[in-house]
Amino acid sequence: MRGWPMPSEHAHFITAFDVALRGGPLPPGVTGPEAERRFAVYRNNVAVGLSAALAQRFPVIRRLVGADYFAALAASFVATDRPRSPVMAEWGAGFAAFLAGFPPLAAWPWMADVARIEHARGLAFHAADAVPVRPDRLTRADPDLLRLGLHPSVIVLPLHHAGVAVWAMNQPGATPGPVPAGPQIALILRDPSWDVPVTAISPADAAMIAALPAGTLTQAARAARAVQADHNPQPLLLHLMRSGSLTDQETVP
Incomplete structure (x- = not known):
């Protein structure tokens, strides 16, 4: 045979x-x-x-x-x-x-x-799992020393047009409207309920997310302020923390 x-x-x-x-x-x-x-x-x-x-x-x-x-x-x-x-x-x-x-x-x-x-x-949705950082790490640790990672599901997607707005207007129950002018940046992640929300973020937010795995929290905030001098990192950090997207660097696969 x-x-x-x-x-x-x-x-x-x-x-x-x-x-x-x-x-x-x-x-x-x-x-x-x-x-x-x-x-x-x-x-x-x-x-x-x-x-x-x-x-x-x-x-x-x-x-x-x-x-x-x-x-x-x-x-x-x-x-x-x-x-x-x-x-x-x-x-x-x-x-x-x-x-x-x-x-x-x-x-x-x-x-x-x-x-x-x-x-x-x-x-x-199909990204690997990771253990979220404990909330007290953000409130008690020195930001000059704190190094954070990102959940493997986190994707920052620069777009050529207002794709986030179009996607959002075509979700169940959403109300269609005019498409905004100009490009958007999409933040995509998987939250603890296994939903995958899509959020439009600023260039400064995108710069901070990109800088997080490479340095300390302070350095990531500086990277954002280099793009937007008055950038406030708290709303972005709160969003990432609530979605389980911040990790200790050593826990990321």
Whole structure:
């Protein structure tokens, strides 16, 4: 009995199989009665399954363009961007760039930013766990010595447009309104209830978050004030603490 294919043979088969899934000829070894018809059913099931997975990952995009339009978008995207891992949560990073380069959506340039938010929320939801810092560490420790880490779910996402506002207006129960002008910065994290809120933060807040893992709390506050001289770090620190997003550096995986 012949053993498993050698790595090069296996890679060739995977490539041929993917070509077949995209409408090409059947891969070598796929034979039998009605092989073409049966593989066509499988090909369709793969396309439908990937489109459904994309709709789950990008519900706001689906709501913005409508179910039928999204189905067509998904079919076009799936034809060019396939999962590279069996973990479906890792797929979809290229959808934002796909939307940005899709000419019919040129009048809605913030669409790609909304897709970036939705993909980042998926990453945050599936991020590793970490033990939050004890609240007394913030009130009793010397800020010149205190070094804090960030929960692995924390993502700071600079956007080209007001993507946070668009995403928020398309949540259940929200009231639509005009899209603000100018870019936003999104803070995305997973809170203790396993919700993944999205908050618009200032450039100074973003600078402070970026500086936290690299130095002391005092140094992070200075980094924020270098961007905005009158920056008050307390609202941001309170938000991070309440969401369980501040850690002792040594507890971060």
